[in-house]
Amino acid sequence: MASETNPKQVSYCGVCSLPPEYCEFGGTVKKCEDWLKEHQPALHKKLYSQETIEQNLSALSIDAQKRAEKDAQKKAAKAAASEAKEAETRATSKILIKRIERNKRKYVTAVQGLEAFGLDNKKVAKDFGKKFATGSSVTKVPGGGEEITVQGDLSDDICDYLVETYKDIPEDNVDCIEEKKKKPTPAIG
Amino acid sequence: MFKKDITPGAKSKVKSSTQRGIRAKVLEEYPLLEPHIEAILPKKEQLDVIKLPDRVALYTLGTTPLFFQHMDDAIMPHLTVVHRYPDAFHRLRIDRGAIRFVLSGASLMVPGLTSAGGRLPDDDEDEEERYGEDELEAGTVVVIEAEGKETACMVGVLKMGTAEMKKVKKGQACEAGHYLGDGLWGLSLG
Structure with missing residues (x-):
């Protein structure tokens, strides 16, 4: 045999x-x-x-x-x-796209929560870099977990790109927010 | 070994000298693979090695997993290789009752092999002599097939010689290596 x-x-x-x-x-x-x-x-x-x-x-x-x-x-x-x-978890979890001010007029965009949709942060980061021709990397978040940091203000583009390329992400689950580097402290305690 | 889902580590290319070494080692371990070796491990192709947890190295060709090895232990075939070339390995068969335990990652126990549905080498009920005649020593890499199934369900290392199994009829037979549906099986190599 x-x-x-x-x-x-x-x-x-x-x-x-x-x-x-x-x-x-x-x-x-x-x-x-x-x-x-x-x-x-x-x-x-x-x-x-x-x-x-x-x-x-x-x-x-x-x-x-x-x-x-x-x-x-x-x-x-x-x-x-x-x-x-x-x-x-797919239905409830959200993808957060944050625009973070780095230096007056300069921004980085952070994307969180892709793991819940079965995406690999590292691969998506590479894709972002290729698609938008910018630096893009996976960074650790202090509270645990990871996020993708993309250089430049791309929050809207990323939002469109995500919804278009990954069909199983509903548009409603993608949130864009803006985050100032220094949050103005509320006056009233 | 791969009971949990595993995350692959770094993937790197294998040096051509190491690749020759692997080829020689595979042939030494499984001489019956000789006619197929060019199809499995082509001389000209670049092999990759992927590091897995617990110091296991997985050798792949493109996206097909081929062999895995824990440190410097015996090099073992991935089940897809076993399925393609079932005749090239030492085989044992388990009875039907044991399948579900094997597929959930238990180590294989002797009664599953010695009962009516199981087969050991030199078995009287094995008419086609499919399972060979020579008794196997402890430490041999064996492929475990199952009663009523054509494809193998597990690859492991014998813990007890087959001659002893026939005498004792209890205890662990085989260390759980790689079985259908485990982390290594489910590993995607994109």
């Missing part, structure tokens, strides 16, 4: 990234099944036929079956919960 020269082609599930045979052990069985049905009907027929399912079940003792089922349910619930949570 070692003389077989061609590599074996293995396809992977588009939902959970495992080989389709192992989808049943992930938390998103239902989705995986639908995906497979749509993309690889032949394989779907083979894996999800009544026969195979019965055969799978018969390989285990009843006790083990019960436990496996319970485990699977728990996993599915967990996966669903984490997905819902992610969707929620």
Whole structure:
């Protein structure tokens, strides 16, 4: 068998990234099944036929079956919960674009909160730099976390660019604010 | 090893002399890969090494992960490589009941291999002799397949020789290395 020269082609599930045979052990069985049905009907027929399912079940003792089922349910619930949570953070979290005065008439623009939308700060910073032809870097924020600092006053451009290039960012979730370097201290305490 | 999601560290190019070394090492470890080595590790291509947490180095070719290595331990294949060339590695098989534990990152226990659904080398039930005849020593890199599945689900290092497993029938069989759905599997190399 070692003389077989061609590599074996293995396809992977588009939902959970495992080989389709192992989808049943992930938390998103239902989705995986639908995906497979749509993309690889032949394989779907083979894996999800009544026969195979019965055969799978018969390989285990009843006790083990019960436990496996319970485990699977728990996993599915967990996966669903984490997905819902992610969707929620996506809906509620905001991207802050701050215009910070650096030196009368000179500004830098800071962008915060991109991580919540699954973007990589470092990569986006590079893109900003290329797009706007300015310096752009990832800096640490004192309170923890990171932000992208872009040289120049680009708050409006960045806002447009973000909404246009990353389709899963709703426009309402992008906020532009202006921050003075020295905040005037309120007179009344 | 990669139970949690991992963030890749710095990516750098591999020196051509080191690359030759890796190639030689891979061939030494997995002689059966010999006919495929040019397809997996082409001589002319530039390999990259990506540092992962816990002193693991991952060798990649472009965006395809190939092998990983913890410090100077045995070099182990990424599961995508195993899936492409399943015949080139030492293989064992686990029964169906054990799959879900392996896929959630547990270390492999011997009963999963010795039961009716599992296969060890020189197994009477293994009619095609798919799993070889020679007993394996502790410390060998093995690919773990699963009952009723075609593709492998795990790569790990044996903790116990297979001959001993047949006698004792309990304990840890294999250190959890790299399994389907772990951090290394989910790593995106953009």
